[in-house]
Amino acid sequence: MSAVPRSEKPVGRFRRMLDRLSTSQEDLESEELREDAETAGCTRIGDCHDRQIVTVTGTLRTVTLRPRAGVPALEAELFDGSAALDVVWLGRRSIIGIEPGRKLIASGRISMSRGRRVLFNPKYELRPLGRE
Numbered sequence: 001m002s003a004v005p006r007s008e009k010p011v012g013r014f015r016r017m018l019d020r021l022s023t024s025q026e027d028l029e030s031e032e033l034r035e036d037a038e039t040a041g042c043t044r045i046g047d048c049h050d051r052q053i054v055t056v057t058g059t060l061r062t063v064t065l066r067p068r069a070g071v072p073a074l075e076a077e078l079f080d081g082s083a084a085l086d087v088v089w090l091g092r093r094s095i096i097g098i099e100p101g102r103k104l105i106a107s108g109r110i111s112m113s114r115g116r117r118v119l120f121n122p123k124y125e126l127r128p129l130g131r132e
Contacts (some may be wrong), residue, residue, distance in 0.1 A: 033058055033081030040105065046082030048110045048117055055107040056080060056119075057127070060100055065093055074098065078106065078119075085110070085117035087124075103127035 037044055042057040058080030066075050074092045077084050087106055089095060098104075108122035 029081070031081060033079065036103075037080045037082075042080075042105065044082040045078070045080045045085050045117065048083075048085070050110060050112045052110050053108070054110055055105060056085065057103065057105040058084075060087075060098065060102050060104065063098055063100055078104070083117070085119060086113070087119045087122055089121055097126045 034044065037057050040057045041055075043054040045056050045058065048054050048056065056078065058078045061077040061079050061084065063074065063076045066073055068088075068090065071091055072093045074089045074095060076087045076098060078087050089098075104127055105125045106119055106122040107124070108119045111118050111120065
Protein backbone atom coordinates (compact mmCIF):
# COMPACT_ATOMS: atom_id res chain seq x y z
CA MET A 1 0.00 0.00 0.00
CA SER A 2 1.20 3.48 -0.70
CA ALA A 3 1.36 6.19 1.94
CA VAL A 4 -0.77 8.60 -0.13
CA PRO A 5 -4.34 8.83 1.19
CA ARG A 6 -7.01 7.72 -1.24
CA SER A 7 -8.49 11.22 -1.56
CA GLU A 8 -5.13 12.59 -2.82
CA LYS A 9 -4.56 9.89 -5.47
CA PRO A 10 -5.41 10.70 -9.07
CA VAL A 11 -8.91 9.41 -9.74
CA GLY A 12 -10.24 8.34 -13.11
CA ARG A 13 -13.81 8.32 -14.35
CA PHE A 14 -14.32 4.64 -13.58
CA ARG A 15 -13.08 5.03 -9.98
CA ARG A 16 -15.36 8.06 -9.42
CA MET A 17 -18.33 6.11 -10.77
CA LEU A 18 -17.58 3.16 -8.47
CA ASP A 19 -17.18 5.52 -5.50
CA ARG A 20 -20.53 7.17 -6.24
CA LEU A 21 -22.27 3.78 -6.55
CA SER A 22 -20.82 2.49 -3.28
CA THR A 23 -21.46 5.67 -1.25
CA SER A 24 -24.70 6.29 0.64
CA GLN A 25 -27.08 9.05 -0.45
CA GLU A 26 -26.46 10.93 2.80
CA ASP A 27 -22.69 10.91 2.22
CA LEU A 28 -23.16 12.17 -1.34
CA GLU A 29 -25.40 15.02 -0.15
CA SER A 30 -22.91 15.92 2.60
CA GLU A 31 -20.06 16.06 0.08
CA GLU A 32 -22.15 18.26 -2.23
CA LEU A 33 -22.94 20.65 0.66
CA ARG A 34 -19.24 20.85 1.65
CA GLU A 35 -18.28 21.69 -1.95
CA ASP A 36 -21.06 24.31 -2.09
CA ALA A 37 -19.74 25.97 1.10
CA GLU A 38 -16.22 26.04 -0.32
CA THR A 39 -17.43 27.49 -3.63
CA ALA A 40 -19.39 30.22 -1.83
CA GLY A 41 -16.29 31.17 0.19
CA CYS A 42 -17.97 30.37 3.50
CA THR A 43 -16.51 28.88 6.67
CA ARG A 44 -17.33 25.20 7.25
CA ILE A 45 -19.55 24.83 10.32
CA GLY A 46 -17.27 22.11 11.65
CA ASP A 47 -14.40 24.65 11.72
CA CYS A 48 -16.34 27.34 13.65
CA HIS A 49 -15.36 28.18 17.22
CA ASP A 50 -17.12 29.97 20.07
CA ARG A 51 -17.30 33.79 19.73
CA GLN A 52 -16.02 33.71 16.14
CA ILE A 53 -17.68 35.93 13.49
CA VAL A 54 -18.47 33.71 10.51
CA THR A 55 -20.38 33.38 7.27
CA VAL A 56 -21.75 29.88 6.75
CA THR A 57 -23.99 28.23 4.18
CA GLY A 58 -26.00 25.04 4.12
CA THR A 59 -29.43 23.48 4.03
CA LEU A 60 -32.09 23.95 6.69
CA ARG A 61 -32.96 20.55 8.12
CA THR A 62 -35.64 21.57 10.63
CA VAL A 63 -37.54 24.74 11.46
CA THR A 64 -39.44 25.04 14.76
CA LEU A 65 -41.12 27.69 16.87
CA ARG A 66 -39.72 27.42 20.40
CA PRO A 67 -40.28 30.17 22.99
CA ARG A 68 -37.20 31.34 24.93
CA ALA A 69 -37.93 33.04 28.26
CA GLY A 70 -41.50 33.75 27.17
CA VAL A 71 -40.41 35.36 23.88
CA PRO A 72 -41.20 33.63 20.58
CA ALA A 73 -38.12 32.29 18.80
CA LEU A 74 -37.88 30.71 15.37
CA GLU A 75 -35.17 28.03 15.41
CA ALA A 76 -33.69 26.23 12.42
CA GLU A 77 -30.93 23.65 12.11
CA LEU A 78 -28.43 24.51 9.34
CA PHE A 79 -26.29 21.66 7.97
CA ASP A 80 -23.34 22.08 5.60
CA GLY A 81 -22.02 18.52 5.34
CA SER A 82 -19.37 18.97 8.05
CA ALA A 83 -21.57 19.78 11.07
CA ALA A 84 -24.83 21.43 12.08
CA LEU A 85 -25.60 24.67 13.87
CA ASP A 86 -28.77 26.21 15.26
CA VAL A 87 -29.93 29.49 13.76
CA VAL A 88 -32.28 31.42 16.10
CA TRP A 89 -34.33 34.50 15.31
CA LEU A 90 -35.60 35.94 18.60
CA GLY A 91 -39.02 37.61 18.60
CA ARG A 92 -40.07 35.96 15.33
CA ARG A 93 -42.85 33.41 14.88
CA SER A 94 -42.14 32.85 11.19
CA ILE A 95 -40.06 34.21 8.31
CA ILE A 96 -41.18 33.81 4.72
CA GLY A 97 -38.80 31.45 2.90
CA ILE A 98 -37.37 29.88 6.05
CA GLU A 99 -38.49 26.27 5.65
CA PRO A 100 -36.91 22.80 5.75
CA GLY A 101 -34.87 21.98 2.65
CA ARG A 102 -34.11 25.62 1.82
CA LYS A 103 -30.49 26.67 1.31
CA LEU A 104 -29.22 29.88 2.84
CA ILE A 105 -26.13 31.87 3.76
CA ALA A 106 -26.00 33.21 7.34
CA SER A 107 -23.54 35.62 8.98
CA GLY A 108 -23.02 36.43 12.64
CA ARG A 109 -21.16 35.54 15.81
CA ILE A 110 -21.13 31.88 16.86
CA SER A 111 -21.99 31.10 20.46
CA MET A 112 -22.13 27.77 22.24
CA SER A 113 -25.32 26.70 23.99
CA ARG A 114 -25.60 23.27 25.60
CA GLY A 115 -22.67 22.02 23.54
CA ARG A 116 -24.13 23.14 20.19
CA ARG A 117 -23.12 25.99 17.91
CA VAL A 118 -25.76 28.75 17.70
CA LEU A 119 -26.18 31.90 15.59
CA PHE A 120 -28.62 34.39 17.16
CA ASN A 121 -30.41 36.87 14.85
CA PRO A 122 -28.00 36.40 11.93
CA LYS A 123 -27.89 38.34 8.72
CA TYR A 124 -29.08 35.87 6.12
CA GLU A 125 -29.54 35.44 2.41
CA LEU A 126 -31.88 32.85 0.94
CA ARG A 127 -30.32 30.93 -1.95
CA PRO A 128 -32.33 30.90 -5.21
CA LEU A 129 -34.66 27.94 -5.58
CA GLY A 130 -33.33 27.19 -9.07
CA ARG A 131 -29.88 26.33 -7.65
CA GLU A 132 -31.18 23.55 -5.37
